[in-house]
Amino acid sequence: MNEALLRSLTPSVLGILVRRGADFAAAEDAVQDALVEALRVWPADPSPSSERRFSREDPIRDPKGWLVTVAWRKFLDATRADAARRRREDLVDEEPPPGPAPAVDDTLQLYFLCAHPSLTPSSAVALTLRAVGGLTTRQIAHAYLVPEATMAQRISRAKRTVSGVRFDQPGDVATVLRVLYLVFNEGYSGEVDLAAEAIRLTRQLAAAIDHPEVAGLLALMLLHHARRATRTAPDGSLVPLAEQDRGRWDTAAIAEGVEILQAALARDRLGEYQAQAAIAALHADAPTAEETDWVQIVEWYDELARLTDSPVVRLNRAVAVGEADGPRAGLAALASLNDTLPRHTAVAAYLHERDGDVATAARLYAEAAHKAPNLAERDYLTRQAARLNARLPR
Numbered sequence: 348m349n350e351a352l353l354r355s356l357t358p359s360v361l362g363i364l365v366r367r368g369a370d371f372a373a374a375e376d377a378v379q380d381a382l383v384e385a386l387r388v389w390p391a392d393p394s395p396s397s398e399r400r401f402s403r404e405d406p407i408r409d410p411k412g413w414l415v416t417v418a419w420r421k422f423l424d425a426t427r428a429d430a431a432r433r434r435r436e437d438l439v440d441e442e443p444p445p446g447p448a449p450a451v452d453d454t455l456q457l458y459f460l461c462a463h464p465s466l467t468p469s470s471a472v473a474l475t476l477r478a479v480g481g482l483t484t485r486q487i488a489h490a491y492l493v494p495e496a497t498m499a500q501r502i503s504r505a506k507r508t509v510s511g512v513r514f515d516q517p518g519d520v521a522t523v524l525r526v527l528y529l530v531f532n533e534g535y536s537g538e539v540d541l542a543a544e545a546i547r548l549t550r551q552l553a554a555a556i557d558h559p560e561v562a563g564l565l566a567l568m569l570l571h572h573a574r575r576a577t578r579t580a581p582d583g584s585l586v587p588l589a590e591q592d593r594g595r596w597d598t599a600a601i602a603e604g605v606e607i608l609q610a611a612l613a614r615d616r617l618g619e620y621q622a623q624a625a626i627a628a629l630h631a632d633a634p635t636a637e638e639t640d641w642v643q644i645v646e647w648y649d650e651l652a653r654l655t656d657s658p659v660v661r662l663n664r665a666v667a668v669g670e671a672d673g674p675r676a677g678l679a680a681l682a683s684l685n686d687t688l689p690r691h692t693a694v695a696a697y698l699h700e701r702d703g704d705v706a707t708a709a710r711l712y713a714e715a716a717h718k719a720p721n722l723a724e725r726d727y728l729t730r731q732a733a734r735l736n737a738r739l740p741r
Contacts, residue, residue, distance in 0.1 A: 357378060357480070358458075358478070358479045360378050360381070364422060371509060372503075373426070374418075375506060381414050457479050458555070460478075460518070461478050461526070462525075462526040463508070463509050468525070472526055475526055477502055479551075480548055486539050490539040524564050527564065528620075530544065531546070545568060553565050559616045560618040560619075562608070562611035563618055563619075566624040567623050569600045569601070569604035570605075570631055571627060573597040574588075576595055577593075577596065585723050585726075587727075588636065590636075593635070622654060623651065626647045648663060648667055652664060662684055666698070668680045675702060677701075678698050681694060681698065692714050692718060696715055696728075705735050705739060716728035
């Protein structure tokens with residue numbers, strides 16, 4: 348059974364049911380039931396050379412059509428349990444005959460619906476993974492380390508929230524991209540590789556809409572994902588960018604990301620994801636950390652700050668300025684930022700160390716370790732503080 352095929356068909360099957368008159372929540376439940384049925388009855392080896400006799404609704408000949416037929420019947424079965432008998436009978440009469448599924452692709456509208464502004468970010472992520480990604484509630488719950496019942500409630504609330512939204516109304520691409528980037532940044536946990544899933548969903552979105560920022564996000568994901576294997580040591584400890592083994596970076600992913608980025612930039616409609624991808628591409632292009640083009644990276648951070656006015660962007664820019672123009676220039680850029688920003692203290696520690704102020708850097712590394720958002724960062728910063736404290740006179 349090809350689970351990737353099933354998941355790739357999920358959004359178009361769901362869209363067809365909605366266009367036939369099913370409300371979104373009921374249609375999504377019916378599609379999930381159809382996916383379970385497919386996993387149960389489809390052959391393990393769906394090769395065309397199989398000698399088995401195929402029925403008119405054979406899932407191998409027309410997987411999408413089979414899923415549409417079964418999902419529609421599941422929807423009708425659920426509808427029969429409702430009170431509105433007259434409408435229910437009309438739906439039964441309207442059941443289309445089995446056959447090839449319509450060619451219309453509602454994938455883009457599903458992205459818009461699942462990332463509707465009325466949803467919280469966590470709900471939008473969960474609904475996108477289920478309705479567009481085809482993941483089960485259990486898989487999503489395991490990926491986000493929450494009980495399955497909690498995730499089921501989150502998804503149910505999200506479906507109720509968007510149930511009254513017109514399926515064909517225009518959506519906001521920027522909101523969809525933020526949701527996909529949230530998924531990507533979760534990385535890997537449980538049985539689902541969320542970073543890889545985010546890349547797959549972004550590829551799917553790029554096929555549905557010609558938009559330079561969609562391409563920019565896909566390029567950014569590919570360029571970051573290319574370094575994934577080198578970000579941690581065998582013991583799970585963090586490896587900073589400058590110390591990563593660049594020979595282990597995924598050159599195919601880098602090449603694809605750069606090609607996608609160049610095509611997007613050529614359209615002269617710069618957005619924040621293209622700018623972030625350009626910075627990632629400059630890091631990927633450097634044979635060694637010492638050969639990084641920090642001057643150009645600062646220029647891209649200037650563009651990104653203009654586009655977003657984000658204090659986090661300005662914090663990262665301070666690091667780049669410290670590399671391009673020296674640590675004191677970086678500290679000057681840092682001085683204009685609020686010291687309560689996440690990782691502000693860690694950046695200050697790094698720049699003070701670069702400037703030769705070992706005592707201040709050691710103290711700041713220790714402070715940053717107490718504020719670290721996760722165990723891996725805390726351990727890394729604690730080791731940096733210990734390394735510098737060992738150099739101080741007794």
